[in-house]
Amino acid sequence: MTKVESQIKNSNTDVLIIGAGPSGLMAATWLARAGVPFRIIDKRSDKIFSGQADGLQSRTLEVFQSFSGSSFDMTGLDSAWKMANHMIELCFWNPDENGNLVRSSRIPDSIPGISRFQQIVIHQGYIERWFDETIKNFSEGQSKVERPYLPISLSIDESKVEDKDAYAVKVLVKNLASEDVSNPEQFNAKVANGLYRQFEGDQERFYSNSIDIEHDPNVNVDDYEIINCKYVLGADGAHSWVRKQLGIDMEGESTDFVWGVLDAVPITDFPDIRHRCAIHSLESGSVMVIPRENDLVRLYIQLKEVPRDPLTTTDVSDNDSKEHAKGRIDRSKITPELILKNAQDIFKPFKFEIEDIDWFTGYQIGQRVSPKFSKFNRVFISGDACHTHSPKAGQGMNVSMMDTFNLGFKLALVCKGLAKLDILETYESERIEVAKELIAFDHKLSRLFSGKPMIPNSQAFQDGVDMDEFHKVFQKGGEFASGTIVDYADSLLIDKSLTHPVDEDGNSFSSIAKKVAVGRRLNSTLIECQADGRPIHIADRILSDGRFRVLVFAGDVNSYPQNLKILEEFDTFLKSDKHFSKKYTPVNALDNSVIDIITIHGSKRHDVEIFDFPEFTRPTDHKHRRDYWRLYTGIDSTYHEGDINAYEYYGIDTKNGAIIVVRPDGYVAKITNFDSNGLHQIDQYFDKFMIPQNSNVLTPKDKLINDRDRFVKPLLAV
Incomplete structure (x- = not known):
């Protein structure tokens, strides 16, 4: 231990969770319910922004229900069911033989009978607040998200990883309470948006600006803490700091398809605006309509052309080794006005205007998955930290929470001395297969969604996306997307010997x-x-x-x-x-x-x-x-x-x-x-x-x- 480190406060906990998004909060809920000591930290300030993920699938709602009994409640489950918009019907709109936009079919949004619950949509801020209240209730007020805390360094004592009682992981953190960390998620816009989190670069600068405690003579040791942990969970997003400390890369690819997302109140004569819709226009791109709570509607809109940042034409980020030579998207050019203009072109001949813009963002479609979800079964990553994809499948937040729903009980059993360390190996083996299936599904769906449609009896549009295939993929994907058909393979915890x-x-x-x-x-x-x-x-x-x-x-x-x-x-x-x-x-x-x-x-x-x-x-x-x-x-x-x-x-x-x-x-x-x-x-x-x-x-x-x-x-x- 260095001279400065010896002056820093030390503490112990069974599990340290880094990142207080839905994945980290699900893990914290499990540990609080099981009575396991833990801490959860996040570099964000208290403010939870609108937007981000918005869909709750059938299995996720079943899990929420599983934390609610006759004598206790997962705060917000009933509120979610009442406040959210329920997704009942999915409508497909495509060009007809004359190129006119027409409704081609309707199907149930969720497969009837697959669960007691159907898909609903409500923004992530509510969900995170409900988790906060639930953790407080289950821990009798002893545990809550600690903000704003920034992790500085992480080390694993390999000589202790086989000792179930050892605090084998050490994490140095900094309390940012004295610094200005307001609105870190926003980027150059008056309207709340998610552009900051969608692109590589800013978060790396955020971490690189942290103080070198060993060489800064003005360092205040009171701002720092060394947390000795039995286990660490990195639930810290697509640009995960924890994943990078473990030396684990993401594998996959990106595309040139750029989509904008906009939450607003629509002013339109489009008849299905309160249905979930998948719309392919003739030549202006595609849009997915997601009706939300109250009178909001979310639009996922394909952007035909987005300016690139000329200063990044040869820049290759560490998260995308196949970045196209065009350079990074100039996200300062992604505005609500740009997104709306693209939407209006797609919706023609229907009129489309908006009021009361609530949130917007832009993203470049890509699918990546980490080859490893843990190191020494002492440090784990979950959610976007180990798999990223487009949001149109409605899986990001749901699969992220299911990662830690899988891991949480295993950590509880081990921390309480009830089960062997071996069970922790099943987290990676079970969830990595789900991630791979998700990536394959999203890869197919996003390309079918982004491609130009094939028009029957038209020589000019015979090479486009077959709309019948698109419908089949969407329908089959509904079963997968519900989360109810996840099938874990034979393992230490799954015995299929008599099947x-x-x-x-x-x-x-x-x-x-x-x-x-x-x-x-x-x-x-x-x-x-x-x-x-x-x-x-x-x-x-x-x-x-x-x-x-x-x-x-x-x-x-x-x-x-x-x-x-x-x-x-x-x-x-x-x-x-x-x-x-x-x-x-x-x-x-x-x-x-x-x-x-x-x-x-x-x-x-x-x-x-x-x-x-x-x-x-x-x-x-x-x-x-x-x-x-x-x-x-x-x-x-x-x-x-x-x-x-x-x-x-x-x-x-x-x-x-x-x-x-x-x-x-x-x-x-x-x-x-x-x-x-x-x-x-x-x-x-x-x-x-x-x-x-x-x-x-x-x-x-x-x-x-x-x-x-x-x-x-x-x-x-x-």
Whole structure:
């Protein structure tokens, strides 16, 4: 340690998150919910600008819902659903045989039945504020985004990376509170815009201007801090400082297609302005219409010609080794007026004017992905830091959040000493495949969107984009874009051993639960609580709190009494500290605080009684309070929500039953038989990566302590 460093404040934290956009905030939400010490810093001031990402896909909304329970709420989920604009219909407009712009087709914007939630749009500022409130609630006010903090240096002690308890990463940060960092995101415009973040150069100058603490005699050590971390997450955007400290380059390419983005209130006679629209004009380019909250509309508009900066004709940025010799776009020439003029040409013969401009930006289409998402499984990157693409697929913010939704629970399990370091390797292996699929999809979509359309029966326009192919790509892409069909491969955390691919997409199903794909998120359907008859979506019972779920589908115990005898055998098995239920739960912790076992039988609720079932399905705690929310029926006629049949929904036989293991992020990890051998297979699954907790003895629960807040506080290993 240098002389100056020895004078700087030192602190420790389990996880340091650098970057407080949606990806970093999702990670912080996970860690706060799981009770893991963390810090999250951002170089931005408090102000969150309008614009940026605006779409929330089906899977993202499912995840938001998974942080909301009957006793706590992810602040803003209900507000988002109410305030946002709901995307119902997608319209295609193309030139007809005479070159006139006409509506060619309409399709649902989201695939019906793919999720409880459909795509909505609302600007990112709201989402970031809702995350802030949620983190504050889950951490009881102890954690919040620390602004403005600038990371200065990062080092990894390679001798400590295999020690799970070591603070192997050191990050030097500077508090910029005494400096003027107002409006760092804006560029030369009176209207709020995102031009700053879209182009390389400015952020590098921002970092290069940081003080050399070792050689500046006027350095104020009170402005600096050394944060010793077990893990670091770089969620700091497309020009990621963290990624560059790790020496990881982005791989991919850019194009000459330049698009402008404009949020405003349209004044137009175009009939579908409140629908999502994909419009190809004859020769003036293309536009995507995204109706937003209130009366705003977002336009993604192809710009036919944008002036280049003559001083950069030979400049090649480190983020784009294939920069065209034309030079960088002169972003000072990208104005709302330029974007509007291009839009008016595309919309002809319809009139198009705007009022109340809210935000604008410009970007050059390109697709890049990092070949590595981590280093030593101690420093990770997520979101735009490891994959960038055009925004028209509505994936940027969504996939970025899903990166850290994948990583967050893994960090929590490791930081709490419940799982081996090995599970962290699955972050890169799982998410890099999603990123590659996204890049391939966006590459195809953006080029089809940016190309001139092919006009039937026209010799002059036979070499253009086939609109039928464009429609098919868009429709197929809707399923991918929803985020609901992400399929993780066989790994330490995904066991597809009892499955086989049965469809053209290679989804892995089993004969035990024929409609459940191992490696995908468990789609939700209604089950009914045995104790009170309340129907509840299964997704709302297996919320995001860091715990694994073992769903025991016990079949029809009334018609097949032997199934009840199997449950009795399970009771004995699960009480043994040699098996997964107790083996991986700290001594004196709540019995379901690591692995939550839920029984869903297949009999009518009125045909059986709760006390017909063994104790593990209706246990009591240290105060003898019974947990009535471990036992459900999957088949019944409810009073207010009609008939339910989870067995049919999941393809499970009511005689043979099934056991489904679900990861903390809601993805199906394993399916096995409903019998003693099935439980032993689950033992083997957890044995691969979990750490026995027999010697981890917590303080015994005090019967006299008021713990009514136990549903809101962290539930993992407590």
